[in-house]
Amino acid sequence: MIEVNNISKSFGDRLVLDDISIVFEKGKTNLIIGKSGSGKTVLLKSIVGLHEVDEGSILFDDRDFTSMSFKQKKQVRKEFGMLFQGAALFDSFTVEENVRFPLDMFTQMSYEEKIDRTDFCLQRVDMSNVNKLFPAELSGGMRKRVGIARAIALNPRYLFCDEPNSGLDPQTAIRIDKLIQEITTEFNITTIVNTHDMNSVMEIGDKVVFIYEGIKCWEGTRDDILSAENQYLNDFVFATNLAKTVKLIQNDKGAKD
C-alpha cells in the first residue's frame, strides 16, 4: 500500500500539486487521471522520488519515504518497477540485456538463473524470440511490453506506469492494460497508472483518482465514474463524441427505468 499524505510541490512560483492525499491499495490497479498539464506526471514522479516534495509525506507500507536518507531510498527503490511513457529502454543494450539489467545490478544470481528469469519475464509479456534485438528494432507496443518485463524482473512490490498507452493503437493499448492488470493481481503488487486514456479507466481502473490543476478533485472506482456529479470530471470523461453518446444512452436508459 502507498499512502500519499498532504503533498504539495511547486516549481518556482507555480504550484503544481496542492495538498494531495491518496491511498493506493495493494493488489489493485490504481489510476491517476487528468488532462495534460494537470500535474499527474509530477505526482507520479514525486511518489517515486524523482521530484522532492515541498510538503507532506509518502509512505510505502508504513515506511516514510520522504524522511529517508539517500541510502535508504535506494533500498526502497529496488522494490519499484516502472514503465515509462516511451518505455525508456537502454538503446545500447539488447532486449535481453535490458530485462537482465536489474538482475545484473542487484542480485547474486548465476548467469543461467538470470537468463531463466529474463526468459520468464519476456514470456510473461508475450515477447519471446526477441532477446537479441535492440530497442530501435521494436515497435512502440513491443517496447512497452519489454519495459514491463524489465519492471517485473526483480519481483517489485510497487509498479508505476506513466502513460502506458500513449502512441499505441486501441487494440495494443488494451493488451498493455490487461497485462498491467494481470501482473498486479498475479504478483499482488501496488500498481499506479498515470493516464488520460478513458478506455484504460474503464478497462482496469480498480481505483481512479482525478487530478485537476494540481488538486485531487475526485476519487472512486470505474463503476462510479459514469454517474459522478463532479463537473470537472464530467468535462474530462465526456470530452469525446463517443463518450457523450454513451452518456446520453445511459441517461435515456435511466429515464425509461
Add this chain to the structure above:
Amino acid sequence: MRLLYHLGRYYILISKVFARPERSGMYYRQIMRELELQGINSIGIVVIISIFVGAVITIQTDYNIESPLLPRYLIGVGVRDMLLLEFSSTMVALILAGKVGSSIASELGTMRITEQIDALEIMGVNSASFLILPKIISTMFFFPLLTILSLIVGMSGGYVVALITDVSSPQEFVYGLQYVFYPYYFTYALKKMIVFAFIITTISAYHGYYAEGSSLEVGKSSTRAVVHSSIVMLMFNLILTKLILR
C-alpha cells in the same frame, strides 16, 4: 551568479560520479564499451590530422630556416618539439573535444530526455556514476595513447615529406628528431592530455546529464559541451604549462 550555479552543480555531479560503484563487473563492461566508442573510434581522425599536420610543420619549418647557416636537421627538431609540446596534446585534445565531447553530451542528453536516466535512478542505480565514471576512466586511459600515436604519425608525416621533397634529407630529419631530446617534454604532453581528458569528459557529461526539453535542447547542450570544454581546456593549458614546464 550563473557561473557559481553551474560550478556548484558540476561539483555535485562529480561527487556523485566518484561514489562507490554498486557492481564493479557492470562498470568493467561499460569501460570496455567506452574504450571502443571514445578511444578506438577516435584513432582514425587523430591519424589523419596528425599525418598532415606533421607534413605541414616540416614544410613550414623549412620555409622559416632558409638561412645556409642553420643546419637542416633543425627541421626535425622543430617538428618533434611542436608536436610534443603543443600539437599532440592540446590540438589533438581540441579535436577530441569536438568529436568525443559532442558524442558524450548528445548520448547523455538523449538518455535524459527519453527518461533512460530516470529509469536508472528509479531502479536505485547511481546513474551519474554508472554512466559517467566509465567514460572518464576510458578517456583518461586512452587519450594519452592517442597523444603517443599522434606523435608517431606526425613525425612519420614529416619524414615522408622529407623523403619525397628536397626539404631535408631523411637522415638529417631523423637526426633532428633525436637531437637534444628532453624526455620530460614527453611526460609533459602526457600529463596535459590526462588533465584534458578529464576536462572534456566531465564538462561534456555535465551538459548532457542536465539536458532538458526536446531533441533541439540536446543539440544545444552538445554545442555548449564542445565550446565550454575547449575554453576550459585552453585555460588549463596555460596553467599547466606554467606549472609543469620549468
